[in-house]
Amino acid sequence: MQTGPRRKTASSSAADDILSLLTSAGLKERIIFTLMMIAIYRLGVHIPIPGVDPSAFSRHPELAQNLLGMIDLFTGGALNKLSIFSMGIGPYITSSIIMQLMTFAIPQLEEMQKSGGEAGRRELQKITRYGTVVLAVVQSVMLANLLTKIQNPAIVLTPGPLFLVSTTIVLTSCAVFIMWMGETITERGVGNGASLLIFLGIAARLPVMVKNTADAVQTGQSPLWGVLVLTAVFLVLVALIVCLQQGVRKVMVLGARRNVGRQVFAAPDDFMYLPVNPSGVMAIIFASSALMFPSTLMNFMGRTDPGKAMSQLITSSPLGPTFTSLTNMGWVQSVWSFLVQETANTFSYYHVEHSILYFLLILFFAFFYASIIYPVRDMADNLRRSGRAVQGVRPGRPTAEFLEKTLNRLIFIGAVAVGIIAILPIHVEQATYVQTLQGLGSTSLIILVGVAIDTRRQIVTHALSARYQARGLFRGPGQKDF
Numbered sequence: 001m002q003t004g005p006r007r008k009t010a011s012s013s014a015a016d017d018i019l020s021l022l023t024s025a026g027l028k029e030r031i032i033f034t035l036m037m038i039a040i041y042r043l044g045v046h047i048p049i050p051g052v053d054p055s056a057f058s059r060h061p062e063l064a065q066n067l068l069g070m071i072d073l074f075t076g077g078a079l080n081k082l083s084i085f086s087m088g089i090g091p092y093i094t095s096s097i098i099m100q101l102m103t104f105a106i107p108q109l110e111e112m113q114k115s116g117g118e119a120g121r122r123e124l125q126k127i128t129r130y131g132t133v134v135l136a137v138v139q140s141v142m143l144a145n146l147l148t149k150i151q152n153p154a155i156v157l158t159p160g161p162l163f164l165v166s167t168t169i170v171l172t173s174c175a176v177f178i179m180w181m182g183e184t185i186t187e188r189g190v191g192n193g194a195s196l197l198i199f200l201g202i203a204a205r206l207p208v209m210v211k212n213t214a215d216a217v218q219t220g221q222s223p224l225w226g227v228l229v230l231t232a233v234f235l236v237l238v239a240l241i242v243c244l245q246q247g248v249r250k251v252m253v254l255g256a257r258r259n260v261g262r263q264v265f266a267a268p269d270d271f272m273y274l275p276v277n278p279s280g281v282m283a284i285i286f287a288s289s290a291l292m293f294p295s296t297l298m299n300f301m302g303r304t305d306p307g308k309a310m311s312q313l314i315t316s317s318p319l320g321p322t323f324t325s326l327t328n329m330g331w332v333q334s335v336w337s338f339l340v341q342e343t344a345n346t347f348s349y350y351h352v353e354h355s356i357l358y359f360l361l362i363l364f365f366a367f368f369y370a371s372i373i374y375p376v377r378d379m380a381d382n383l384r385r386s387g388r389a390v391q392g393v394r395p396g397r398p399t400a401e402f403l404e405k406t407l408n409r410l411i412f413i414g415a416v417a418v419g420i421i422a423i424l425p426i427h428v429e430q431a432t433y434v435q436t437l438q439g440l441g442s443t444s445l446i447i448l449v450g451v452a453i454d455t456r457r458q459i460v461t462h463a464l465s466a467r468y469q470a471r472g473l474f475r476g477p478g479q480k481d482f
Contacts, residue, residue: 048081048083048084050170087140137168144164181197191458194285202444278370283366359423425445
């Protein structure tokens with residue numbers, strides 16, 4: 001007969017830990033606030049633009065195939081519904097990319113970022129918001145103009161200047177509102193607001209993709225073996241993504257030493273954890289946005305073929321007559337046809353050129369973003385000022401060089417892994433004849449898993465911080481934490 005306290009099982013202990021985390025002071029309010037923002041965002045996705053017939057847009061499958069794709073996937077179907085949230089978080093992401101690139105190109109902005117402190121960060125954020133408004137206006141005008149030109153059946157009920165102005169105002173205002181939602185979720189909620197909104201857009205499309213895939217199998221458009229193979233590939237990639245997101249390199253950091261009289265007091269040694277994938281999901285989000293932006297502009301202008309768009313642009317320029325005379329030569333026609341075809345393949349989802357450019361953009365943004373969030377010189381200076389040092393490395397410049405070399409290796413490994421994970425499902429979909437997922441495997445899979453892991457990590461961090469603060473607040477004199 002067992003006497004004494006009954007031991008908790010692993011499952012009950014894990015459930016108690018999760019319950020205690022969710023009921024921590026401050027975390028519950030953050031989660032409720034985040035859920036409220038999510039509800040508002042999903043409600044806005046179903047509100048159509050005034051003056052349009054959303055059902056007419058669905059009767060243009062050729063336009064939907066060219067215009068939507070990954071853009072509609074990121075907005076959670078808002079563009080397919082011609083919703084007031086059709087712009088989504090895209091203008092804000094694009095403006096952030098442009099702003100961060102300009103920070104490295106313009107010395108004044110770089111100085112503001114490095115030495116401006118909190119005031120400099122707010123000023124850069126203000127410029128990013130202005131850029132978001134400009135991009136939202138441009139894309140809203142293009143979308144409104146495109147919808148006006150579509151006929152048989154017509155999408156716009158009352159075309160004219162009033163529709164262009166009102167639609168531009170509505171779409172731009174909603175894009176700014178979504179930007180505010182993302183920033184507010186980051187500050188007052190849990191997780192990164194922009195990434196979470198993209199996560200919601202992708203997750204909202206999952207049931208539609210599953211249904212389309214099931215219908216394709218029943219009608220014989222996609223083979224059952226292809227769906228099974230693609231599902232197995234997805235499961236393996238999910239496991240790889242989890243390992244990649246959780247992987248770290250531990251660097252031993254020696255505690256500070258102080259001499260007090262003849263005694264030497266040493267702080268305890270600790271580890272510095274350097275992630276294998278420092279950029280997380282931001283590199284792939286930035287790469288996807290950068291790759292979609294030219295296609296978005298061309299589609300909004302009604303030019304669905306990038307190669308023909310390039311030819312029309314040159315022909316209509318002052319170089320038009322010279323260009324026309326040159327194209328009469330045989331070798332010039334061959335070279336130009338090659339360039340036009342390669343340009344079209346670069347913006348076509350299932351071509352090798354698209355995958356190569358996508359992979360290179362992921363590499364670039366991985367190094368670019370990691371250099372912002374992990375400034376090695378500042379890290380080395382902070383260690384030197386606190387009297388700490390990396391084991392086996394001298395303080396100062398040698399520490400900065402060691403950290404930079406280590407981070408570059410980790411960034412390269414993580415970026416190559418992310419690039420392979422992003423590109424592999426594209427061609428697996430093509431090989432298995434499953435074309436109903438609209439790019440889920442390439443970009444969305446790593447965003448879904450990565451954002452889920454990052455959000456969980458932030459929830460745990462908030463909960464532990466609140467728990468420690470509560471212990472410090474209610475701890476009596478002479479009591480210690482356990």
